[in-house]
Amino acid sequence: MRKQFTAISAFSTVLAFTAGAVLCMQVSQMEARPGADISVAVLWAIEAAVFGTAVYVWQSQVTVPGWILGIAGLIGVRTALVSVAGLMLAAMQETANVAACLEETSQLLPRICAMVFALMVCYPLRVFLPMRAVEVRRRGRGFADSAAVTSATAGAEEGDRGLLIVTVKDRASAEKKQPRRASAEPIADFMPAPGIEGEVELPLSSVLALFPEDIVTDKALALSDTGSMAIPLEVIHPQLKEAQVCFSVADFRSLLPPAVRKALVQSSDSDLEVENTLVVLPLALIVPQLPPEAFELPSPSPPPWAEVEAGEGIVFATT
Amino acid sequence: MASINYALKEISCKVVYYGPGMCGKTTNLQYIHQHTVDDKRGNMVSLATPGERTLFFDFLPLEASQIHGFRTKFQLYTVPGQVMYNSTRKLVLRGVDGVIFVCDSQWEKMRENLESFRNLQENLATYGYSLESTPYVVQYNKRDLENIGPTDYMQYLINPRQVPHFEAIAIRGEGVFETLNCICSLVLGQMSQKQEAGAI
Numbered sequence: 191m192r193k194q195f196t197a198i199s200a201f202s203t204v205l206a207f208t209a210g211a212v213l214c215m216q217v218s219q220m221e222a223r224p225g226a227d228i229s230v231a232v233l234w235a236i237e238a239a240v241f242g243t244a245v246y247v248w249q250s251q252v253t254v255p256g257w258i259l260g261i262a263g264l265i266g267v268r269t270a271l272v273s274v275a276g277l278m279l280a281a282m283q284e285t286a287n288v289a290a291c292l293e294e295t296s297q298l299l300p301r302i303c304a305m306v307f308a309l310m311v312c313y314p315l316r317v318f319l320p321m322r323a324v325e326v327r328r329r330g331r332g333f334a335d336s337a338a339v340t341s342a343t344a345g346a347e348e349g350d351r352g353l354l355i356v357t358v359k360d361r362a363s364a365e366k367k368q369p370r371r372a373s374a375e376p377i378a379d380f381m382p383a384p385g386i387e388g389e390v391e392l393p394l395s396s397v398l399a400l401f402p403e404d405i406v407t408d409k410a411l412a413l414s415d416t417g418s419m420a421i422p423l424e425v426i427h428p429q430l431k432e433a434q435v436c437f438s439v440a441d442f443r444s445l446l447p448p449a450v451r452k453a454l455v456q457s458s459d460s461d462l463e464v465e466n467t468l469v470v471l472p473l474a475l476i477v478p479q480l481p482p483e484a485f486e487l488p489s490p491s492p493p494p495w496a497e498v499e500a501g502e503g504i505v506f507a508t509t
Numbered sequence: 510m511a512s513i514n515y516a517l518k519e520i521s522c523k524v525v526y527y528g529p530g531m532c533g534k535t536t537n538l539q540y541i542h543q544h545t546v547d548d549k550r551g552n553m554v555s556l557a558t559p560g561e562r563t564l565f566f567d568f569l570p571l572e573a574s575q576i577h578g579f580r581t582k583f584q585l586y587t588v589p590g591q592v593m594y595n596s597t598r599k600l601v602l603r604g605v606d607g608v609i610f611v612c613d614s615q616w617e618k619m620r621e622n623l624e625s626f627r628n629l630q631e632n633l634a635t636y637g638y639s640l641e642s643t644p645y646v647v648q649y650n651k652r653d654l655e656n657i658g659p660t661d662y663m664q665y666l667i668n669p670r671q672v673p674h675f676e677a678i679a680i681r682g683e684g685v686f687e688t689l690n691c692i693c694s695l696v697l698g699q700m701s702q703k704q705e706a707g708a709i
Binding site: 431492 | 661666672699
């Protein structure tokens with residue numbers, strides 16, 4: 191299931207921010223002042239490294255702009271925490287010297303405290319980070335290796351499969367064992383083929399109809415009513431030989447028009463299953479648009495039996 | 510494998526209709542059975558479910574016209590197309606002399622056609638046969654339907670070697686005998702070649 195920013199996430203964010211500001215204020219009042227000689231530049235470098243690592247750990251599929259956005263957001267929250275702590279300190283001490291209080295809360299210890307709480311505050315917000323497309327790995331599957339056959343022949347010796355009666359129970363168990371998916375298994379990598387140029391135009395409404403329902407919003411559907419999307423022929427052509435053209439949802443996102451892409455429910459780290467769901471495009475929409483050279487056959491290479499002179503022209507005739 | 514009985518002056522060959530489920534293999538056989546003269550055909554044996562799915566295989570013995578003084582008999586078989594009956598398909602392919610690969614021309618069946626064709630190659634290989642040594646022709650069936658793919662694309666998928674291929678509407682008999690005659694001619698031609706080489 192998709193993990194989204196819920197009311198509980200919002201509550202935990204607010205709670206962490208409040209607790210962080212209070213604790214920063216308390217820590218800034220400690221007498222011990224370790225690390226007072228550490229330069230500001232070093233502190234900023236450490237902070238950026240910690241936040242950068244955190245963003246990557248949270249969302250390994252994050253885009254570079256998303257990664258930078260994540261670091262900037264964490265720094266912003268950390269700064270806000272020490273600022274709020276400074277303001278609270280000034281209010282509690284009933285002093286007009288707010289700058290001095292802010293200076294107090296920006297020392298090493300309150301700053302580390304603010305960093306930790308900034309991570310806690312931002313953790314639920316990670317779902318908003320933009321993700322990059324996930325590459326689909328090829329997983330070949332032989333016809334005879336399908337779940338139904340595997341299930342039906344389980345337990346039989348190799349030489350003992352001459353006559354196989356598959357019961358309804360076998361079929362049912364095979365269906366259960368086969369993982370549920372919105373479409374067939376991946377058959378080709380998302381790799382362009384050199385030398386094939388052109389694009390295939392597909393109606394957006396037809397494409398979005400194939401997407402998992404939980405990522406298609408009403409806004410995306412409204413946008414798709416009249417629009418179309420172009421898919422480069424070079425990424426379709428390698429799959430044509432497999433009689434199936436399919437892309438993962440993640441791959442598709444990069445091909446969609448920006449407005450529709452933004453209107454879809456955004457992905458998060460926990461949505462890899464949804465992002466890897468394969469969307470099989472109808473061949474009937476694609477093949478008629480392809481140029482004849484896309485199906486160019488090699489020069490005929492008849493097998494030896496095709497070169498023999500046929501014994502009789504007509505062996506059977508209809509009555 | 511084909512057998513020649515010189516004492517009885519009889520040749521016997523086995524032809525298998527292969528293809529994905531519901532592509533029209535049994536329909537081909539039924540049409541042949543209905544449109545051949547009574548004394549040249551035996552009873553058609555068919556074991557099918559109420560949903561018209563072949564459960565085991567269909568069998569139709571046919572006798573062709575005499576060829577060079579030999580009575581020529583063809584045993585026509587179909588295989589169950591459903592994925593789960595692979596063992597039966599293997600069994601039926603044992604001793605095959607020629608294959609008619611029947612494709613369903615509908616768009617949504619393209620993948621099944623391809624998988625079935627690969628399955629044919631896999632199953633032939635288990636007996637040490639291959640499409641290099643076994644005559645086969647391709648039949649693109651159901652050409653009367655609206656949602657069908659162009660034969661250019663199907664050739665690209667199934668028949669890049671460009672062996673003889675036929676468009677067919679098996680339910681109306683179009684292309685059925687053309688396909689059968691072609692494969693039988695190829696089988697007999699290959700047999701003749703083998704006989705000359707002393708292999709039979």
